[in-house]
Amino acid sequence: MSTILDDGVRRRGGTLRAMPDATRHLLQLEGMDAESMRALLVRAEAFMRPGDHGRILSGKTVATVFFEDSTRTRTSFVLAAKRLGSEAIDLSGSGTSLSKGETLDDTARTIEAMGVDAIVVRVKQAGGPHLIARAVGCSVLNAGDGKHEHPTQGLLDVLALARAKGRTNTFDLTGLTVAIVGDVAASRVARSDVVAMTALGAEVVLVGPPAQAPRSLSVLGAKVERDLDAVLGRADAVQLLRVQFERHGGRGIASRREYRAGYALTVARARRMRPDAVVMHPGPMNRGMEIDDAVADGDGIELPRSIVLDQVSCGVAVRMAALERLLAGGPPGGGDGTE
Numbered sequence: 001m002s003t004i005l006d007d008g009v010r011r012r013g014g015t016l017r018a019m020p021d022a023t024r025h026l027l028q029l030e031g032m033d034a035e036s037m038r039a040l041l042v043r044a045e046a047f048m049r050p051g052d053h054g055r056i057l058s059g060k061t062v063a064t065v066f067f068e069d070s071t072r073t074r075t076s077f078v079l080a081a082k083r084l085g086s087e088a089i090d091l092s093g094s095g096t097s098l099s100k101g102e103t104l105d106d107t108a109r110t111i112e113a114m115g116v117d118a119i120v121v122r123v124k125q126a127g128g129p130h131l132i133a134r135a136v137g138c139s140v141l142n143a144g145d146g147k148h149e150h151p152t153q154g155l156l157d158v159l160a161l162a163r164a165k166g167r168t169n170t171f172d173l174t175g176l177t178v179a180i181v182g183d184v185a186a187s188r189v190a191r192s193d194v195v196a197m198t199a200l201g202a203e204v205v206l207v208g209p210p211a212q213a214p215r216s217l218s219v220l221g222a223k224v225e226r227d228l229d230a231v232l233g234r235a236d237a238v239q240l241l242r243v244q245f246e247r248h249g250g251r252g253i254a255s256r257r258e259y260r261a262g263y264a265l266t267v268a269r270a271r272r273m274r275p276d277a278v279v280m281h282p283g284p285m286n287r288g289m290e291i292d293d294a295v296a297d298g299d300g301i302e303l304p305r306s307i308v309l310d311q312v313s314c315g316v317a318v319r320m321a322a323l324e325r326l327l328a329g330g331p332p333g334g335g336d337g338t339e
């Protein structure tokens, strides 16, 4: 799967350089074993329960640095850091000295020099967080790097799915089929989802037009199919993806009408889903494009249950678990934090 990494990771002589220490950083799910994912998910599930989770990160400082727009990831990392008692500083890329020509490494080293324990970063370049991790001594968490990975999104999608399907005891997803539909090639979410969901036992089917879901994506460990209607009836969850016009300008999409005809989860299609199947979307949603308005808000009675907002809630818990793991070495007292 290293072929999905672009020059951000390969720039030195075209060879893949050693991955920075995974006990200090969360850069990608690829390469993480299922047990490590489960440990984070168990802890995140504990953080979903209301209550005071202690000031595990008291005295620590977390910086969020976003060079691409975000609502969910950015806010939930800040909330996660604060809920664990750490200080959180939030910088937007447009307000940093990058616009004056400073390199990403220098910006990261400058932020670290102020006494920061973790940098949460979203960048356009695949491999950008990996470069930063090599440049600094503090922890680095990838909040989305280009079209490569979005590791905390992959974990939160598993957490939301496992909660919907009653799989939080073991986080074993064996027997579940997840369809990920739409602009897969441009989606870092899809990549992290496939890695996490297949590692935990789910079958993942990627569905989209040839330009958005090329057959080469099967190297990720998922099947690639074209006919959404043929997949719908066997899916336990359908995760829609936004068409990322900002990354490819709509190349390969004949027209909005044609795209919707083939790949939108319309009300008519949603009615053909299994009654216990759930609708997912990492957000932001384009209602009326990849998903019908009513389907996005499905209540599980008239239309399949939408767990889109559960995914958002799970995001805070997963990010708490990730920060705890990297900055405190895991739950207080060791183990996985379960009683």
Ligand code: CP
Pocket (backbone or CB within 6 Å): 069, 070, 071, 072, 073, 074, 144, 150, 153, 282, 283, 284
């Ligand atoms: N899912 C996701 O990454 O959303 P944001 O862009 O709002 O962070």
